Amino acid sequence: MIAETGHYALVLALALAILQSTLPLWGARSRDAALMGLASPLAVAQFLLVAISFAALTHAYVTSDFSLVNVVENSHSAKPLIYKISGVWGNHEGSLLLWILILVLFGALVAVFGRNLPARLKADVLAVQAMISTAFLLFVLITSNPFARVNPAPLEGQDLNPLLQDPGLAIHPPLLYLGYVGFSMAFSFAVAALIEGKVDAAWARWVRPWTLMAWCFLTLGIAMGSYWAYYELGWGGFWFWDPVENASLMPWLSGTALLHSAVVMEKREALKIWTILLALLTFALSLLGTFLVRSGVLTSVHAFAVDPARGVAILMILTVFVGGSLTLYALRAPVLRQGGIFAPVSREGALVLNNIFLTAACAAVFIGTLYPLALEAATGEKISVGAPFFNATFGPIMLPVLLIMPFAPLLAWKRGDALRAAQGVTVALGVAIVATAMVAGFVRGGPTLAPVGVGLALFAIVGAFAEIAERTKIFRIGLGDSVRRARGLPTSTWGGAFSHAGLGVTLLGVVAASAWSSEAVVALRPGETVKLAGFELTFEKIEQRPGANYRSAVAELTVREGGAVVATVEPGRRFYLARKMDLSESSIVTFGVSQLYASMAEARTDGATGLRLQYKPLVVLIWLGAVVMAFGGALSLADRRLRVGAPRKAARRAPVMQPAE
Structure with a gap:
């Protein structure tokens, strides 16, 4: 019954999303305050319904309700509680439900905290946000229903992918989605501004907090994903230029450019057209990341390889929103009034230069990520674009950004003094x-x-x-x-x-x-020692340890420095019983901000244990x-000037002097 309640809540949320995407928009055009006023309660109600649906799916995972196909395919009764919860979004259907939950959460936040927004702009913003949620709610209900039943229900589930059974993966997707989906607010504000045909400094002040919030979450999400790959995949790398990694980096780069461009717009009412375009493209890149992960067009440890028909549906959503918004931009941008003029040597000029290099870096990642897919689709030829390409293009483009960063804040607005900034x-x-x-x-x-x-x-x-x-x-x-x-x-x-x-x-x-960094790939027997970066690592033993839903073999190595024992590392390999999958578990010891990293290879027939040992200075x-x-x-964000809905303090009035009698 709880599952049916979750499904019904999604249907009701879809109905409210349709109303929210039409009535307030019509009210703004007809200047009907009552219709515009519907936007906020509809947004809050839609969030509550999606939250109920998400809670129902979470309940099914926690209680191991194997009457749901989604739970059968991605859970197991012996799985620890934290992975039962993270399993909710460790699959295609559940992750999309989380995506929608965060989407409607941002809409509800605007409804509650956007009290100082003009009524027409607020109605337009919430209507555009509801259009996005309408599309994804339809997609979930038609193609990816997380509440589909199976009859008869099996006694046990197939377990979650062992790679995803990790604390980092319990945190990484929500953070990443808060970033991805958070940029939808910048998109909605941009489309609303194009509909109204009015963009000014006030618009930049309203859109900056939402963009900054999304940027913060995306930064943490990318970092968490990087650290997860570093310790979980067993190879010790922090970035592989994987297509899905790139899909998160691209909106981060364009979002960073958007933040700096919005500052110029707020201070000088310049770069209006460019800022609007960046807002549209940043969310477009977020949608592109959603498409890449769920379309089945690529193979990645991060991707959900699902029915390509679902990928076509997501591509249609991407086409409608990106194509529609860019068409509106082409029609409305020429009528937007240009802002202030500034000298090339000024803070505005430095921020423009910053924007140029950030967008160029984003374009380099975009080309390197999508070119192999486009070539395969057009000719059937498969090629791989890896680290050499990105290192040769991305690094040199980002170099000027690092050089400009300290100078820009020292330059004055409108016209700056380059010599004085250099002295600073x-x-x-x-x-x-x-x-x-x-x-x-x-x-x-x-x-x-x-x-x-x-x-x-x-x-x-x-x-x-x-x-x-x-x-x-x-x-x-x-x-x-x-x-x-x-x-x-x-x-x-x-x-x-x-x-x-x-x-x-x-x-x-x-x-x-x-x-x-230093590395040693060795095969050791108990009692043997290997030297690495000033450390001596002695292989003591290997033992079997049972887990909740796996069994593991763990190697114990004593680490000495200068003859004194300083640490113990215990790399291992886990065999997950339900999935019949073998997985390496690295062991890491931190010395300040440097790390000693150990991972174990598959079992050998000669009695030795294969180990990969690495010392990585300053990696933390x-x-x-x-x-x-x-x-x-x-x-x-804590700056009061950037808080949406925070009333300004009234200026303190000087006491009026009474004339002497």
């Missing part, structure tokens, strides 16, 4: 030069340009705080005065600095882990940098 980053430049020289002189091995990469990363980290140093006049006035100035800075200023510094931290981790900085970036975004 002299400390960062000095740190970068000294670091490059020291690494080149004292660190042996690695690519020739690796020291330059370290210097560039430190230039970005130190330079990120150049604007704060300039505005607080640190070391030029008393420390107490500088602290008071720092406290008075807007949180968005601190947020921007931390976000830029986080990118430098990630770059530092990427350079160090890629250039100076890759994911720490992403956390710092998201923290910076959260600081910016």
